[in-house]
Amino acid sequence: MCFFFGLPTKAAVIKKRYDKPFKVPELYTPSAKFNGFSHPQTPIITTDDSQFITMGTWGLLPHWAKDASFQKNTLNARIETLEQMPSFKEAVANRCLIPATCFYEWRHEGTQKKPYRISSTEDEIFSFAGIYSDWTNPATGVSQRTYSIITTEANACMQFIHNTKKRMPVILHTQDETSWLLGTPIHQFAFPYSCNLIGLPI
Numbered sequence: 663m664c665f666f667f668g669l670p671t672k673a674a675v676i677k678k679r680y681d682k683p684f685k686v687p688e689l690y691t692p693s694a695k696f697n698g699f700s701h702p703q704t705p706i707i708t709t710d711d712s713q714f715i716t717m718g719t720w721g722l723l724p725h726w727a728k729d730a731s732f733q734k735n736t737l738n739a740r741i742e743t744l745e746q747m748p749s750f751k752e753a754v755a756n757r758c759l760i761p762a763t764c765f766y767e768w769r770h771e772g773t774q775k776k777p778y779r780i781s782s783t784e785d786e787i788f789s790f791a792g793i794y795s796d797w798t799n800p801a802t803g804v805s806q807r808t809y810s811i812i813t814t815e816a817n818a819c820m821q822f823i824h825n826t827k828k829r830m831p832v833i834l835h836t837q838d839e840t841s842w843l844l845g846t847p848i849h850q851f852a853f854p855y856s857c858n859l860i861g862l863p864i
Contacts, residue, residue, distance in 0.1 A: 670693060685716045759842065760864070794838045815829065
């Protein structure tokens with residue numbers, strides 16, 4: 663699972679990493695730990711606007727959602743059932759990259775939960791694989807772009823840390839980011855696909 667991630671990086675550094683400008687840079691506020699349950703706006707790169715870094719709200723809202731409270735159910739989307747789940751199946755072709763420098767998970771040891779900060783050994787800024795949906799609030803008529811982080815089975819590193827549910831987000835190799843956006847079949851990004859991770863207790 664992935665409910666907390668960090669991106670404390672300045673906009674200029676993210677722009678350099680992806681070789682793309684922010685569409686509206688003043689909307690971005692760096693954070694060492696985004697809490698998914700507060701549904702923050704974070705940078706994303708989408709299939710339909712891939713020349714820019716834009717902003718999306720964490721927690722995908724399908725077009726039929728009656729209100730934003732549904733977001734608590736869609737912070738993550740399991741890659742194995744993505745194409746069957748009503749919440750996600752209409753958004754499968756709407757791919758996005760979600761920049762991050764780390765994410766957080768807890769290891770269970772008896773009655774204790776020990777937090778870990780997990781990062782990639784391949785890139786300082788990496789990309790979660792995501793999907794997005796545009797939702798119009800029926801009460802206000804205001805439209806917003808929302809997203810989910812794709813998850814898969816845990817690799818060896820994450821089996822040790824996330825030792826109860828044994829899941830992890832899909833983190834793309836840099837060379838595969840464009841392939842994800844262009845619609846390479848989803849199953850190719852399921853475990854054993856994974857990048858090299860390191861987890862440190864905090």
